[in-house]
Amino acid sequence: MSTRRRRRGSDMNSARATLNDVAHKAGVSVMTVSNFVRGKPVRAKTKKRVEEAIALLNYRPNRSARSLRLSEESSVGIVIADSDPAFLNDPFISRLVSGLSNYLSNLDYTLDVQGVTPERFSDATILAKLGNAALCAILCGPRSIRRDHLANLQRLGPPIVVFQEVFKPPAANVAIISQDDLSGGMQLGEHLLETKVRSVIFVRPALDWCAIEQRERGLRNILGQAGVAIDFRTLSAASERFDDVQRIVTDCLAKGAPPDAIVGATDSMAVAALKSCELAGRRVPRDIIVAGFNGFDVWRVTTPTLTTVVSPAYEMGRHAGELLIGRIQNGEFARRRVVLPVRLQIGESTAR
Amino acid sequence: MSTRRRRRGSDMNSARATLNDVAHKAGVSVMTVSNFVRGKPVRAKTKKRVEEAIALLNYRPNRSARSLRLSEESSVGIVIADSDPAFLNDPFISRLVSGLSNYLSNLDYTLDVQGVTPERFSDATILAKLGNAALCAILCGPRSIRRDHLANLQRLGPPIVVFQEVFKPPAANVAIISQDDLSGGMQLGEHLLETKVRSVIFVRPALDWCAIEQRERGLRNILGQAGVAIDFRTLSAASERFDDVQRIVTDCLAKGAPPDAIVGATDSMAVAALKSCELAGRRVPRDIIVAGFNGFDVWRVTTPTLTTVVSPAYEMGRHAGELLIGRIQNGEFARRRVVLPVRLQIGESTAR
DNA sequence: TTGAAAGCGTTACCAC
């Protein structure tokens, strides 16, 4: 008999088999099984016996025990601040998370995903429990709040990657990955200049967000220093949602001189603006030109197709995985600041 | 001094504080701290000392140790079979996962997300490692393969929720949640009959998928038993992607008599079909009517807006969480089969 | 109410 108490009959599989069970079945010691499982050299004959026992008992290592023993986790957490409960529905986020998840899966890491309303960011249970080897975060809200959140994250201890921020990484355990939204705004600005627009409205959500700041700034940089005076204004919608954007754009078109161009802070906002123009009887691009940011899905389904600045969201996720795993393995980040390029993609909505 | 070896100076916070550290700092036993942490009654004075020590050392319970001791996990895994690497980008999936994640977060469970190509389903590391209290799966592929996968999942042991299947749950640890796609197809079929169409093409991806089977069957049920003979055909695109759908629809329109109606297996396919009609010079809905399934985002951005069957994806995720946690806590599923209703939403694309 | 001891399943470290 075993030297250990057993909770179950030897062949019942209601509870999971342990190393001990396998060792018993194979007539070897626990360490031999452990060695085999982890690929250490084992004599051919022993190996066969152990393999059989493992198959028979359907043994799988207990991750908690392993984590406890090694004091290391094999999961990464990502916390996403978003006011929409369906936080993964945003195409930027869904692509980023997909890229991260795939990268981690290939390395046998697990990804824990949690969405959280912007006000409750610090309460996220992933942050409170802190059961991951590393963390990712997508923040939102005004800059000072984001800075506070970043400071709190940094103090948590594990390696952290934050997306879409312009800050300098505040500590050695923090890296920041972003796309070059400033350049994106500028590229789009240049393109707008070529279409000879004189007045441009940037439609954005009221809730602040780093990428949006940058996009606006990029546009302003170019349009502000143009040879001719260009009227550049910003319109804040209550949210990114279709209805909210439609409401504000329709209002804007109804009163006073309509702009020559409307730029949405995201494609979904641009598309809402485009529909609003249409409903108000303004033809796009003949009467008004429209453009957006992201270049994921919607741009091609509208009529006309949408000019947009294409975002490398999936790659940002993959990059984050790479950086974090590197940091876990080598003790330091290969880079603390990564900026990925964006690309202007011209559609029919700005064709003059 | 402590009776135990310490790896670090008492005030270094490079490694995480343990119960032992806190007990020491507070001058009480480990058990007192443990009791306090878990909300057991503790004398007011002791409590205060413990609270201070916890704050000072920034103590957080070690999840692995707790899991090991209790032999229970506090995470749920979801494995999603999808041929697109950006597997979360599908609006059905992103909503479902969001709903599940939010429900679990509220109960202090964590959600591990992994996408996997359909051929590699069984290799998913989440399945191999089996480190979760429960699992969810979204399968795809032909029925016989899905049935095999389901059988393998069931044998894994932990409670499982599978989405969008028509099978009877094969074991007590499996529940199936689906939306009523059959009814959705039928609702849409009835609507098409009212528009007096005589020929309908259903555009679907080559890769089989339970919901799509059902949608097709529902349509066929209604259109096949109509008073007048209706020509109902299916067109398989290489994938759900825009280009693939556009290619096949354009081909179809080019040769022979075009259909009166095109139904996409999903909204994104319907929208691609709609654009293809437009490019081929067929006006929608005047020349051809178009409809889809899902009702998430795109339906309202096309011109005309799309008729679609609205899917309760977010609620399916929430439901899955409810069922799984119930099963974990009570030892059995409250229900093993849940079918949520869908709703036909009529847009401009079928207005005659 | 508090404390001491045992053990959850695993691996590092040594012996053999």
Next chain:
DNA sequence: GTGGTAACGCTTTCAA
């Protein structure tokens, strides 16, 4: 190559 032993941090059990 193989195996015994002692932790990893926690909670259950039982005694004070």
